[in-house]
Amino acid sequence: MIQIENLQKTYGKTRALAGIDLVVPEGELFAYLGPNGAGKTTTIRILTGLTQLTGGTALLNAHDIRTRSRAAKRQCGLVPQQINLDGELTVRENLDIHGRLFAMPATKRKQRIAGLLDYVELSDRSDSLVKQLSGGLKRRVLIARALLHHPRILFLDEPTVGLDADIRRRIWGLIKKIQQDGTTIFLTTHYIEEAEFLADRVAFLDEGRIVALDRPDRLIAELGGWAVDQLADSGMKTWYYPDREAARDAMAGRDTGFTLRRVNLEDAYLAQTGKKVQ
Numbered sequence: 001m002i003q004i005e006n007l008q009k010t011y012g013k014t015r016a017l018a019g020i021d022l023v024v025p026e027g028e029l030f031a032y033l034g035p036n037g038a039g040k041t042t043t044i045r046i047l048t049g050l051t052q053l054t055g056g057t058a059l060l061n062a063h064d065i066r067t068r069s070r071a072a073k074r075q076c077g078l079v080p081q082q083i084n085l086d087g088e089l090t091v092r093e094n095l096d097i098h099g100r101l102f103a104m105p106a107t108k109r110k111q112r113i114a115g116l117l118d119y120v121e122l123s124d125r126s127d128s129l130v131k132q133l134s135g136g137l138k139r140r141v142l143i144a145r146a147l148l149h150h151p152r153i154l155f156l157d158e159p160t161v162g163l164d165a166d167i168r169r170r171i172w173g174l175i176k177k178i179q180q181d182g183t184t185i186f187l188t189t190h191y192i193e194e195a196e197f198l199a200d201r202v203a204f205l206d207e208g209r210i211v212a213l214d215r216p217d218r219l220i221a222e223l224g225g226w227a228v229d230q231l232a233d234s235g236m237k238t239w240y241y242p243d244r245e246a247a248r249d250a251m252a253g254r255d256t257g258f259t260l261r262r263v264n265l266e267d268a269y270l271a272q273t274g275k276k277v278q
């Protein structure tokens with residue numbers, strides 16, 4: 001479980017987090033959605049002990065990240081946005097170094113690495129140099145590395161950034177599997193479909209604040225199920241309707257140039273913040 005109260009962070013004069021309140025229960029897959037600069041990475045860096053908060057409190061499975069930082073760190077694994085693997089070493093060697101950092105005994109380390117490589121479907125690449133792997137496979141190595149010490153909470157910072165759509169979907173499958181096996185997941189993304197597909201609940205982050213937090217279907221339902229877009233000289237105009245029939249009725253007899261579609265999380269984000277996520 002993650003419990004955050006009034007979490008704040010300033011870098012010099014920049015206020016990255018302006019007071020975040022949040023509880024993520026055990027076993028949930030929680031998504032933090034926002035555009036570049038909203039404060040997603042800062043939140044993860046604070047929770048995983050990579051940077052210090054400037055106000056508020058945060059607990060990971062009841063361990064305060066400030067007063068019980070070692071215990072708090074043991075609760076969590078981190079998949080960072082940057083691929084910080086050693087390209088000159090093999091997949092197995094990269095994981096082995098990490099296991100040594102956690103002081104895992106050699107036999108246990110070997111078994112755990114073999115099991116994890118199987119879990120992320122990389123067994124056949126265990127002796128490949130990391131620099132020879134595609135972006136999607138490197139992400140899998142990062143995920144295996146983050147899981148090595150059996151964390152109960154996994155932080156994923158933009159886990160599919162820069163990947164092709166089909167590779168992205170395979171990573172989504174892996175993330176779902178990790179959740180189903182009992183790990184709490186905190187994921188940041190600026191991909192709407194990722195949050196919509198994966199998350200039990202999603203928070204909309206804007207300029208260091210949470211402006212909405214709920215299940216994706218509820219955030220969408222608040223606007224209505226269907227949208228009509230019209231491309232006008234002044235830009236795109238959109239109207240929302242509770243159902244398809246109401247949207248069709250509203251379009252009847254109007255000029256062409258209207259498009260009927262389902263409402264998505266991007267609409268909900270735009271309605272809350274006046275901004276687009278991407």
Ligand SMILES: Nc1ncnc2c1ncn2[C@@H]1O[C@H](COP(=O)(O)OP(=O)(O)OP(=O)(O)O)[C@@H](O)[C@H]1O
Pocket residue numbers: 011014015016034035036037038039040041042043
């Ligand atoms: N080390 C730092 N020094 C100064 N300012 C920083 C630092 N790290 C982040 N910031 C600023 O804090 C704010 C939040 O940044 P953060 O990286 O958390 O956003 P983000 O939502 O993760 O965006 P991105 O998707 O680009 O990583 C931004 O205004 C950013 O410029």
